[in-house]
Amino acid sequence: GIQVEQSPPDLILxxxxxxxxxxxxxxxxxxxxxxxxxxxxxxxxxxxxxxxTKQNGRLSATTxxxxxxxxxxxxxxxxxxSGVYFxxxxxxxGGSQGNLIFGKGTKLSVKP
Amino acid sequence: DAGITQSPRHKVTETxxxxxxxxxxxxxxxxxxxxxxxxxxxxxxxxxxYGVKDTDKGEVSDGYSVSRSKTEDFLLTLxxxxxxxxxxxxxxxxxxxxxTEAFFGQGTRLTVV
Numbered sequence: 705g706i707q708v709e710q711s712p713p714d715l716i717l718x719x720x721x722x723x724x725x726x727x728x729x730x731x732x733x734x735x736x737x738x739x740x741x742x743x744x745x746x747x748x749x750x751x752x753x754x755x756x757t758k759q760n761g762r763l764s765a766t767t768x769x770x771x772x773x774x775x776x777x778x779x780x781x782x783x784x785x786s787g788v789y790f791x792x793x794x795x796x797x798g799g800s801q802g803n804l805i806f807g808k809g810t811k812l813s814v815k816p
Numbered sequence: 817d818a819g820i821t822q823s824p825r826h827k828v829t830e831t832x833x834x835x836x837x838x839x840x841x842x843x844x845x846x847x848x849x850x851x852x853x854x855x856x857x858x859x860x861x862x863x864x865x866y867g868v869k870d871t872d873k874g875e876v877s878d879g880y881s882v883s884r885s886k887t888e889d890f891l892l893t894l895x896x897x898x899x900x901x902x903x904x905x906x907x908x909x910x911x912x913x914x915x916t917e918a919f920f921g922q923g924t925r926l927t928v929v
Contacts, residue, residue, distance in 0.1 A: 737917060745904060747920040754915065790858075792918075801866055802847045802913045803874065806859045 706731045706796055710789075710807035717781050717814050725776040725810045727791035735794040736767050737804070738776050742787045750776070750789075781814045788812070819843050822907050822921040829928055835894040837924050839907030841887075847910040848890040849874075849918070850882065852903040859906065865890055897928045 707730040717723055727736070738750040751758050751765040753774065758765055762781075767774040778785055788811050792804040819842030829835050839848060850862040861874030863882040871882050879901060881893045894901055907921040 734915060739920075745923050745925075747906065747923075749917060749919060752917040792859075794913075801864065801872075802910045802916075802918070803849065803861045803864065804859075804908075804918055808858055 706733070706793060706805050708791060708793055708805050708807040710791060710810050712810060713808065714811045715813070717812065719781060719783060719814055719816050721781050721814075722777070722779045723781060723812070725778070725789050725812075727774040727776070727807055729772050729774075729791075729793050731796060732769065732772070733793040735804075736769075736774050737792050738765055738774070739790045739792065740785075740787050741790060741809070747790075778812075781812075783814045783816055786812055786814050820907060820909055820919060820921040822905075822924050824924060825922065826925045827927070829897050829926070831898060831928055832896050835897050835926065837892045837905055837907075837926070839890045839892070839921055841890075841909050843909060843911070843919075844887060845909040845911045846887075847913070848884065849908040849910075850880075850890070850892045851906045851908065852876065852901075853906060853923075854903050862892065862905075894926075897926075899928050902926060902928045 709728045740748045753765045753767045755769045762779045764777045788809040790809045792806045795803040821840045823838045849864040851859045865871045865884040883891045905924045908918045910918045
């Protein structure tokens, strides 16, 4: 099945620093999403980005579908950015309809 | 925010008892999903529904059943809870398949003692 790999697994930043999180996937996909799981466990949608670039405030994301990777940029990090960041892609055709395959996540800790 | 509500948010139950978790949506989305999240395993699909009364198994369906009698409600039942089913359970919804976002509920933390 499709493999989703995220790097780095852990990241510690000082408040105000910038970071780049990476998501590689092993097959072509028609859906890619980035989520933030906050310290309370809630999964928050960040981006729906099967291709191209999107920006939302201090966060932006780029997916290069032909090269099978996506990047999440966090600029001027804040302590509230702490948590785990997941990327997820659609399971391939023939699998469970609309099932998302998740990477293992990047755990981000932003220190004040 | 997508209108998804899971209940209960927390539950402690004894081994061998049946447990039902509820997912309620106000978005009228066709597809609904139940996932479990465990350390080292990430999120894994338990069951999903592609319409009223239409459900199918996911990756880790043993010991679970589901029902969807109305568009807005998707119930997950642990027929006889075991300690291995201690987990955080998430419900998700999607309007369609390709080129649509999935939205997740707040999660239910279930502990089986």
